[in-house]
Amino acid sequence: MVLLHQLDFSYMFVAIILKQMTPEKVITITRFSVALSFCWPLPMTSSRNQIFGYKVAQMFSIVNVNLLLLPCFYAIYLRSDDIEIVAKCISQSICQIQSIAQTVTCFCKHDTLQRIVDELWTCIREAERYEKEIFRIYIARCGRFYGAYVAVAYTMTILYLWGPLFLPIMHVVYAEYPFDVNRTSMTAVVRAHQIIVSHQCCAHLCVCVFGAFLIWFTAARFECLGVEIQRCTDIRMLAVCIEKQLRLRRYAQDVISCFRFMILFVIMTCSLVMTLCAILIITKTSLLVEFMFLLVAFFFLLYLYMYAWPADHMKDMSLSVSRSVYELKWYDETVRMQKDLLNVLVCQSPLKLSINFLVPELSLRYYCTYVSNALSMCTALRAILDKTVA
Template structure:
């Protein structure tokens, strides 16, 4: 007989999976309780990974200049450069905000480990609802880089990219080193896409805590219970505020590099190219198009959940309490009427599914414009 063991994806395992998905760029900070030697090792790994991405970005930028008269190679180099630029920027943001991210992730992991049965039910429901979407996206991201890495097996090219080096790369061991280096940075680009999943897990965690709070508010009976809920609400809002402050540069990076990547990647689809190249860039563009959705979806959910506190407070039996209790309920209702959103003044009004739909529509318009320009020319 064959025994099939089905592993249940718990909140802790979901966090571990997300942590592994961004390991190649050291985007998930270490626990604040680790030893000094492990801190030094982590920093050394970060600098090594960052240096690796820069070592490919520079030849790719050189390729853009050298092949500026070749629209096909130019479009490929710009598209791949956007992926590497995204990785370098996101790594730098995560490094600058290291302490903030460390606190946010540590609080989340500690909360999940110490959760009681009632809390675990809510957390597990979030994992069960979204594990397929985010697990599939993570695997798809690495499939996208793998398809580019395997390009030399099916195409008349030496390396996965058309990066231009200031030295000869036609002989071994230089040729092998360059191929391995480009392959590694390609996988780093996939890890860069998965950073949006690590943002999503923070947003879903915040929404879950708000949902737990909403249940407590609905069932409050005494003013002491209300005071505890108000204190917890303030704590969660401060946590969400810290998330918004550290993730908006990552969201802005995703928006700008994704838009550029989609435009120039579409050139490789609409121009005369081998079918393998078209398949490669269809996968790459599809991954880039989904990237913003990975943040927009939980941000939209958090926006609605933060407003739900207002309705749950109103549904409580506040009218049976004292005048002091009623005033506190009014203040909570008034405070909850303003949803918690990720916004960038002048650029991003509010990260939500509505914004993502507009972003997708604009990207499709650019794609059609590129297709018509190529057809006319």
């Protein structure tokens, strides 16, 4: 009941804030939600020493998560006969491995992310009135969903971490250490470390909001460009728009390259978790373990949806430039202008978020197909195991 009240309060709080939300506030909230993940890059004006210190902090965060990941693996080894403990350790390990993978990706892509975020701030500051209105429409469309996700993620993490102080829960994180942790001082150190790592993992759960925000912003810029093209009256204005379009497509490719491997990790992990869910349900383990893995599977499906939704919309908006050109009064223009417009229409292609040889196109259609195939796989696995048991 307390948790439900917390969630309702968080959702109402987010809804009230979004009524007066601006792009600048959205950027600030997103940056603070992923601050502990060290995935948000430093500004372009940062000195070499600041960038070096930030990358050292990224490496330290990776080491810090590893210091809890290894005891989780050790607990799986020691308690392999207890399916409940093993299931909890596996679910914890998945979140920790995701944190490491995303930090490594952002460490390698720091310069690209730095350029992306710097251009983001530049576009927000120099946006015209109609562009700001389009940004507000996008915030109203999806801001409540992503804002509620962040609020729920941190609310549940806080309740989970501080639950042992008010509820009959003995362990925050299941882990085994190769030394004595029963002493008071050592117990305090271990518990503090587990709380810090759990907050890091929570910040990494919100990295999808960061990636989705950049994709939504790219889609909004395509829509703004479509409005600008409709205002073209001569070849010079059209040439400026085409140049902006080429730069915007390169910007979109940079965004896709930064989050492509994070999405691949989510797809692979989701497939693994759903397979484990099917096995646990068939083997009739405890309801707590089944619920835990179902919750983890639901989370990763939601995580993938938060990328698929904006990626699908970005593909549509990348084609809006062609529609904007077609909606011009090209029949009243000169022959040269008509030829240039025809070249623009011929050269257009949708911008897709894809992973070579693995994901041809991340979209809502792909997401529905993936969920359907995953459920079919679980059903087939259950049928195979039922025949084996029989």
